[in-house]
Amino acid sequence: MGNPNVGKSVIFSRLTGVQVIASNYPGTTVSYSRGFMKLGEETAEVIDVPGTYTLEPTSEAEEIASQMLDTGDLVINVADATNLERNLYLTLQLLERNIPVIVALNIWDDTEHRGIDIDLDRLREFLGVPVIPTVAVTGQGIKELVENIPKAVSPDTPTRSHDERWAAVGSITDQVQRITHRHHTWLERLGDASVKPLTGGIIALAVLASAFLVIRFIGESLIGYLLDPLFDNLWAPVILRLSDLLGGTGFFHNVLIGKIIGGEVNFVESLGLLTTGLYVPFAMVLPYIVSFYLVLGLLEDIGYLPRLAVLMDTIMHRLGLHGYAIIPTMLGLGCNVPAIMATRILESKRERFIAATLISIAIPCAALQAMIFGLVGQHGGQYVAIVYGTLFIVWVILGIILNRFVKGFSPELLVEIPPYRLPPWRTVLQKLWMRTYGFLREAIPIILAAVLVINILYVFGIFDAIADFTAPVVTGLLGLPKEAVTAIVIGFLRKDVALGMFAPLALSAKQLVVGSVVLAMFFPCIATFVVLLRELGVINMLKAAGIMIVAALLVGGALNLIL
Amino acid sequence: MYRFMRRFRPRFGPRFRPDEKQTTLAQMRTGQSGVVVQIQGGHGLINRLSALGIRPGQRVTKVSSMFMRGPVTIQLGNAQVAIGFGMAKRIIVELG
Numbered sequence: 001m002g003n004p005n006v007g008k009s010v011i012f013s014r015l016t017g018v019q020v021i022a023s024n025y026p027g028t029t030v031s032y033s034r035g036f037m038k039l040g041e042e043t044a045e046v047i048d049v050p051g052t053y054t055l056e057p058t059s060e061a062e063e064i065a066s067q068m069l070d071t072g073d074l075v076i077n078v079a080d081a082t083n084l085e086r087n088l089y090l091t092l093q094l095l096e097r098n099i100p101v102i103v104a105l106n107i108w109d110d111t112e113h114r115g116i117d118i119d120l121d122r123l124r125e126f127l128g129v130p131v132i133p134t135v136a137v138t139g140q141g142i143k144e145l146v147e148n149i150p151k152a153v154s155p156d157t158p159t160r161s162h163d164e165r166w167a168a169v170g171s172i173t174d175q176v177q178r179i180t181h182r183h184h185t186w187l188e189r190l191g192d193a194s195v196k197p198l199t200g201g202i203i204a205l206a207v208l209a210s211a212f213l214v215i216r217f218i219g220e221s222l223i224g225y226l227l228d229p230l231f232d233n234l235w236a237p238v239i240l241r242l243s244d245l246l247g248g249t250g251f252f253h254n255v256l257i258g259k260i261i262g263g264e265v266n267f268v269e270s271l272g273l274l275t276t277g278l279y280v281p282f283a284m285v286l287p288y289i290v291s292f293y294l295v296l297g298l299l300e301d302i303g304y305l306p307r308l309a310v311l312m313d314t315i316m317h318r319l320g321l322h323g324y325a326i327i328p329t330m331l332g333l334g335c336n337v338p339a340i341m342a343t344r345i346l347e348s349k350r351e352r353f354i355a356a357t358l359i360s361i362a363i364p365c366a367a368l369q370a371m372i373f374g375l376v377g378q379h380g381g382q383y384v385a386i387v388y389g390t391l392f393i394v395w396v397i398l399g400i401i402l403n404r405f406v407k408g409f410s411p412e413l414l415v416e417i418p419p420y421r422l423p424p425w426r427t428v429l430q431k432l433w434m435r436t437y438g439f440l441r442e443a444i445p446i447i448l449a450a451v452l453v454i455n456i457l458y459v460f461g462i463f464d465a466i467a468d469f470t471a472p473v474v475t476g477l478l479g480l481p482k483e484a485v486t487a488i489v490i491g492f493l494r495k496d497v498a499l500g501m502f503a504p505l506a507l508s509a510k511q512l513v514v515g516s517v518v519l520a521m522f523f524p525c526i527a528t529f530v531v532l533l534r535e536l537g538v539i540n541m542l543k544a545a546g547i548m549i550v551a552a553l554l555v556g557g558a559l560n561l562i563l
Numbered sequence: 564m565y566r567f568m569r570r571f572r573p574r575f576g577p578r579f580r581p582d583e584k585q586t587t588l589a590q591m592r593t594g595q596s597g598v599v600v601q602i603q604g605g606h607g608l609i610n611r612l613s614a615l616g617i618r619p620g621q622r623v624t625k626v627s628s629m630f631m632r633g634p635v636t637i638q639l640g641n642a643q644v645a646i647g648f649g650m651a652k653r654i655i656v657e658l659g
Contacts, residue, residue: 053614058607082641086616114641162610166618195636195645196593196627310645314633322647323634412647413634414611419643 004051128155218291319399350408
């Protein structure tokens, strides 16, 4: 346990070998993870707890933290050596409880160049528990930490009042810590500049623009130079041979390979498990997942996101949120599931409802965005811009409406801004791998299932029945061919596959724009649906879903009229 | 929102009137530093702020403030904290 953003998750990773997402901003960990470590002959369970400043919780994540305390046999209190005073407050609270404590004084490597000198022996004396200096990102001190775990004790500490505890903290820090003056580093200057109105705005624009360009460059390069050639030159001949072997027609042929038109494989339109089912996730979506999460990981580990929150605070207040809600929103551009989980860092129920609803309506995930670039982009960049522009306007207007009508209150921003840090490559790459692997593991089965479902529904003619039934809305209101409803139905499974289903329909650019926007807004995919249900509860989930359907039809209809 | 803010204004005592040396975190100029002397608010606010180390006796330096009543960023010790404008207005600082 420990304050937010002191490196608890990294220490947890080091102790158990379990990989967890760690970043340089408070509130990365919103639920607890479990793992096991060897302690001599025994195996001990280790729990990674969300950060908290105090045992009197002020947000849901902090509440989880203080509940977890009662279930443990021993606390490893991770403290930030560069902020000793504030971190010791929680340490003293922990010492007052009847539970053995060991302190890991993390970020120890930073103390020296910050001009901080801590007398460890005196600190141990004052606290009465082992204090081990550690540098979690490099692994320094972890071995000593493990060796000293058996020495953790629960010293006899009187229960103090709030003020008495702060007084005790003050007297301890005065006696063990010496601070010498030093000059500002360039990282600190840059950090200060990023939260000032003028320079901050310029930096934000530069950061976001270069993030976008880098993501596109890496994604397109991977597709153009690696994955497309692989599929066209190596996989296509295999498919054609297989198609001959299966006789070119029949149910199995259709399910596995789909339609072969003119002796060539069209990986997007054929809708077979081995063609579209593999091409969409690997050659269209995966490259953008990799490039997006690489850039996001860098921004997270440098510590930029909380500064963006400060800059966006005033705007976000109009949407009934405060600046910190920009962090779940940015995560949502990758995948809505972790984004909605991350809304736990917001304090009030109202904010969480607004943030989760806005994310699931107006923030397209990386998989859907990759398909938008792939398909809508063929007609020209301006159409992609219309899709994004529309979603952005929806995000703003819907936020303003929700802010007016949702009851409750939204508190103000109050957040620690971490120092800029040079991102440790190991953690950036490890995080990229975890997220990419997570995509492959969770998305590919659903994508294959979606392709299978499409084939089965076609065979039984169910799609035609649905298409006839919904034709008035789909054709009349949205101006799409009635078959387009199949994509909206499949959108409940996976939105990337669903958008791919527009490809064989030979839609005009305008129809593709309407289709993409409606698909993005209409209803969350099944994974997002489940997490919304869990985080919001049934009633609020139904409210959110209702808002989505109404908004999607309104906006889709409006676009159809305007364009 | 306005109604909400009114509800949380301290009910007793005069509204804060700055003398020469005292001001609020919101009114302080960027780069100025001072010592927190008082937080005008209920227990909830005082607890949230003090958990982050913002409590009477603490020396703070203002790093920046956003226009249009945006958040105020302050430096305390080695940490930086961003505080919403409404809260910053209720943190009284003695300059110097």
